[in-house]
Amino acid sequence: MNSGQKAALERLCPRVQWQVSMANLSSFRVGGQIEALVETEDSAELPLLLRWLAEEKIAWWVLGGGSNILFTSGMHEGVFLRLKGSQKNIRLREQDSPDVDGQYLVDVQAGVKLGHLLAWCARHNLSGLEYMAGIPGTVGGAVAMNAGAFGGCMGDRLRAVRCLNAQGEATELSASSLVFEYRQSVFPPEYQSGILITGATLALQRDREEVIRERMRGVIAQRRAKQPMGMPSAGSFFKNPPGDYAGRLIEQAGLKGYSHGQAMVSTKHGNIIVNRGGASPEEILALMHLVQERVHQLCGVMLEPEVRLFC
Numbered sequence: 001m002n003s004g005q006k007a008a009l010e011r012l013c014p015r016v017q018w019q020v021s022m023a024n025l026s027s028f029r030v031g032g033q034i035e036a037l038v039e040t041e042d043s044a045e046l047p048l049l050l051r052w053l054a055e056e057k058i059a060w061w062v063l064g065g066g067s068n069i070l071f072t073s074g075m076h077e078g079v080f081l082r083l084k085g086s087q088k089n090i091r092l093r094e095q096d097s098p099d100v101d102g103q104y105l106v107d108v109q110a111g112v113k114l115g116h117l118l119a120w121c122a123r124h125n126l127s128g129l130e131y132m133a134g135i136p137g138t139v140g141g142a143v144a145m146n147a148g149a150f151g152g153c154m155g156d157r158l159r160a161v162r163c164l165n166a167q168g169e170a171t172e173l174s175a176s177s178l179v180f181e182y183r184q185s186v187f188p189p190e191y192q193s194g195i196l197i198t199g200a201t202l203a204l205q206r207d208r209e210e211v212i213r214e215r216m217r218g219v220i221a222q223r224r225a226k227q228p229m230g231m232p233s234a235g236s237f238f239k240n241p242p243g244d245y246a247g248r249l250i251e252q253a254g255l256k257g258y259s260h261g262q263a264m265v266s267t268k269h270g271n272i273i274v275n276r277g278g279a280s281p282e283e284i285l286a287l288m289h290l291v292q293e294r295v296h297q298l299c300g301v302m303l304e305p306e307v308r309l310f311c
């Protein structure tokens with residue numbers, strides 16, 4: 001951005017932050033700097049901002065909780081938008097009457113943390129998202145990634161998504177106009193040039209709070225048993241290839257516990273790369289390439305990263 005554009009952005013978003021380290025904004029705890037960060041809880045100020053960015057031809061990206069991203073070192077130019085939210089940004093539409101399918105509709109803003117949504121659902125006796133327990137990040141990120149676990153995914157519960165296109169125009173899309181692929185929600189073609197998810201409507205069922213909490217505890221216990229806890233990572237690094245598991249192939253290639261610098265394939269789970277402390281993004285990427293090469297040589301499968309790379 002030139003100095004005139006920077007001044008204009010400061011007028012539009014007085015809280016804009018300049019040259020922010022991604023190490024503080026990603027679960028890997030690594031990454032270069034981003035040129036400008038705009039954080040907001042109020043998506044009403046975003047249409048104007050997106051219109052201005054389009055007019056000025058300034059590149060922009062959306063960040064959620066940063067739990068599935070890897071930024072390389074150096075400066076990443078453009079404006080990064082980060083939605084925030086809390087449980088006050090969750091609303092049950094009809095307290096007592098379900099819709100025609102017996103589902104209760106919940107509106108939630110994209111910046112709400114998934115964990116906060118799940119806790120809210122349990123408190124309000126609403127079931128259907130328990131399999132998501134333990135997935136970090138925001139609702140917006142979970143919708144964009146079609147996050148999921150234990151055979152379920154975000155798309156299973158979505159009724160509608162509210163979003164802004166690259167010109168800042170707001171729309172509500174019904175879930176049927178999206179395609180929920182494995183770890184990716186595909187939006188209609190007119191959104192390919194940029195999309196900012198601002199909220200979602202989820203369809204949930206009634207159940208008792210203790211039962212919901214018990215199911216969530218079960219899911220979290222299974223995660224704890226299989227995944228490294230307390231070490232920075234982005235969860236599963238690679239997508240599972242059709243009919244197989246990336247973790248199984250990586251383990252078969254003898255790479256569990258293999259390290260490159262401070263980046264290491266977890267000793268507990270082959271598909272999780274951890275930052276042992278002070279890893280650089282380049283060490284993580286080099287380890288990613290090494291894993292891809294070895295698995296390809298041995299099994300003929302080219303693993304595709306699930307983590308979104310900003311290079």
Ligand SMILES: Cc1cc2nc3c(=O)[nH]c(=O)nc-3n(C[C@H](O)[C@H](O)[C@H](O)COP(=O)(O)OP(=O)(O)OC[C@H]3O[C@@H](n4cnc5c(N)ncnc54)[C@H](O)[C@@H]3O)c2cc1C
Nearest residue numbers: 064065066067068137138140141142144147148197234235
């Ligand atoms: C310990 C750990 C465990 C994990 N377990 C799982 C798991 O079981 N299942 C699973 O699916 N994932 C898992 N993940 C990965 C990650 O948590 C999910 O993909 C999560 O949904 C990402 O959400 P986020 O808000 O952090 O998004 P980010 O990582 O910030 O962003 C991911 C992508 O979504 C886009 N995005 C984010 N918000 C928006 C928005 N509002 N509008 C448009 N685009 C947006 C970003 O541009 C980016 O392309 C795990 C990660 C960790 C660290």
